[in-house]
Amino acid sequence: MDLYCKRCGEPWDYYGVMHGDLTDEERERFRKGEGCPACYGKPVEKKPFRAELAGVMEDVLWDDLDGVAAEMEDAEYLLGEEFWK
Numbered sequence: 001m002d003l004y005c006k007r008c009g010e011p012w013d014y015y016g017v018m019h020g021d022l023t024d025e026e027r028e029r030f031r032k033g034e035g036c037p038a039c040y041g042k043p044v045e046k047k048p049f050r051a052e053l054a055g056v057m058e059d060v061l062w063d064d065l066d067g068v069a070a071e072m073e074d075a076e077y078l079l080g081e082e083f084w085k
Helices: 014-019 022-033 051-061 064-085
Strands: 002-004 012-013
Touching: 002 014, 002 022, 002 051, 002 064, 014 022, 014 064, 051 064
Parallel strands: none
Antiparallel strands: 002 012
16 A cells, blocks of 8 residues: 655655665655655645545544555545546
8 A cells, every 4th residue: 555745746665664665764754745866856736636635534533554555555445547637
């Protein structure tokens, strides 16, 4: 399951985010919605829908990142190709 960047919508493997793909500083920026290594410090012209949805899911489920990843997976299935735009 993936967690999505709340700034650019880039998918990141849940386990990797929590246990090693990101440094502590990158993980903190990712969780705060400041960006991931793919977008941090770069302009994001249009925030994708999945980035918006990721932010809402984290607001609703707070620290339940397993739940956020599961809900985002369900949204991906339900919304199909529209989810990726």
